[in-house]
Amino acid sequence: MRARFGILLAMACCLAACVRGPRPPLTPSATSPSPTPLATSASLTGSVVIEGEADANAAGAIVFLEPIPRVAAPEAIDGAQILVRRGRFEPRLLIVQRGQPITWTNLDPIFHGAFSYSSLNAFDLGVYAPNAHRTISLAKAGPVRFHCPIHVDEGGVVFVAPSPHFARAERTAYAIRGVPPGRYWLSAWTDGWVAAAREVTLHAGESAHTDVRMRRERD
Numbered sequence: 361m362r363a364r365f366g367i368l369l370a371m372a373c374c375l376a377a378c379v380r381g382p383r384p385p386l387t388p389s390a391t392s393p394s395p396t397p398l399a400t401s402a403s404l405t406g407s408v409v410i411e412g413e414a415d416a417n418a419a420g421a422i423v424f425l426e427p428i429p430r431v432a433a434p435e436a437i438d439g440a441q442i443l444v445r446r447g448r449f450e451p452r453l454l455i456v457q458r459g460q461p462i463t464w465t466n467l468d469p470i471f472h473g474a475f476s477y478s479s480l481n482a483f484d485l486g487v488y489a490p491n492a493h494r495t496i497s498l499a500k501a502g503p504v505r506f507h508c509p510i511h512v513d514e515g516g517v518v519f520v521a522p523s524p525h526f527a528r529a530e531r532t533a534y535a536i537r538g539v540p541p542g543r544y545w546l547s548a549w550t551d552g553w554v555a556a557a558r559e560v561t562l563h564a565g566e567s568a569h570t571d572v573r574m575r576r577e578r579d
Contacts, residue, residue, distance in 0.1 A: 402562035403537040406571045408529045408548060408555075413576075421550035422455060422519055423534040423572055424526035426501070428543040428559065431523075433459030433499070441465060442516070444472045449506075452516040457524050458501055465493040472514070476506040481520065503549060519549065534572070541566075548572045 408423065410416035439461035443450045445468060456462060466472045466488050473487040474494070481498040487509060488494055498504060501522040508514035525544075527536045534548075541564045548555040553574045560570055 400541075400564050401538045402541055402564065402566040402568065403535065404539060404546070404560065404562060404568050404570060405533070405535045406569050407532045408534060409532070409571055409573045410553065411573055411575045416553070418529050418532050418550065418553075418574065421529040421534070421548050421553070421572075421574065422521070422526055423529060423536065423546070423548040424521045424523065425536060425539060425544040425546055425560075426522035426557075428545060433457065437461070439463055439495070442474075442518075443467055444508075444514075447511065448514060449474075449508075449516040453519065454516070455519045455521055455526065455528075456498070457521055458499055459497050461495050461497050462518065463493050463495045464488075466490055471510060473509045474506050475509055476504050478502075478504040478506075480504065481518075503551075517551065546570060546572065548574055550574070552577050 404425070406423075408418035408421050410418050434457075437457060437460050440454060440456050440463070442454055442462060442464050444464070444466045447468065454462070464474050464485060467490075469490050471487050471489055473485055475484040476482055480500040480502045481504045483496055483498075483506075485494040485496065498518065498520045501520045504518040504520060506516055506518065522545075525536050525539050527534050529548075539562055541562055543559060543561050545557040546560045547557040554577045555572050555574045558570070560568065562568055
C-alpha cells in the first residue's frame with residue numbers, strides 16, 4: 361500500500377512539473393553583480409604653460425596627440441561643416457582630423473567663396489551661390505587659414521589634428537580621454553603660439569599627467 365502511494369505521489373509531482381514548464385534560468389543580477397569592463401583606454405591631463413610671457417593666455421589652446429608610428433587617416437569618418445551666415449564663417453575655428461570631409465555651405469542671399477594659401481593644405485573652392493555648398497578634405501596636420509575671395513574681412517582657421525585625440529584647454533588645464541595605449545607625440549597650438557612635440561607613452565587604464573610648454577610662433 362505504501363509503495364503504491366509513493367508511486368502515485370511521484371507521478372503527481374511529475375505531472376505538476378510538466379504543467380509549470382521548466383524553471384527559467386537565473387539572470388546575472390539574481391546571482392552576482394555584472395563584471396566591471398576592463399579599462400582598456402588611457403587619459404592624459406596637464407597644464408598649458410606659455411613661456412616667456414606671464415600674462416599670455418593659454419585658454420582655448422588645442423592640445424593633441426599623434427600616434428607613433430603615424431597611422432593612415434580613417435577611410436570613413438563623419439563630416440564637419442562651416443557655414444557662411446550674415447557675412448561671416450561659422451565657426452571661425454574648426455577642428456577636424458586628417459582626411460575628415462568639410463562641407464562649406466552658403467546660407468546668405470549673396471555669393472561667397474573660400475580659399476587658402478596654406479603651405480600644408482592650399483585649396484580654392486571658388487565662388488558659390490546662395491544655398492550652394494562645396495566639400496573638401498585636408499590631408500596634412502596643422503593650422504589652415506582661409507579667406508573669402510569677395511569679402512576681405514571674412515576669414516577663419518581650420519586646425520587639422522593628426523588624430524581624434526585632442527582637447528581644448530580651459531584656462532591652463534587640458535584633458536584628453538579615451539586614448540588607446542601606445543606611444544604618441546604630444547603637442548599644442550593656438551593662434552600665435554606653438555609647442556615643441558614631446559614623446560609620451562600611455563598604458564591601458566592609466567591616468568597620466570604631462571604639462572605642455574608653448575612659445576611664440578615664428579613668422
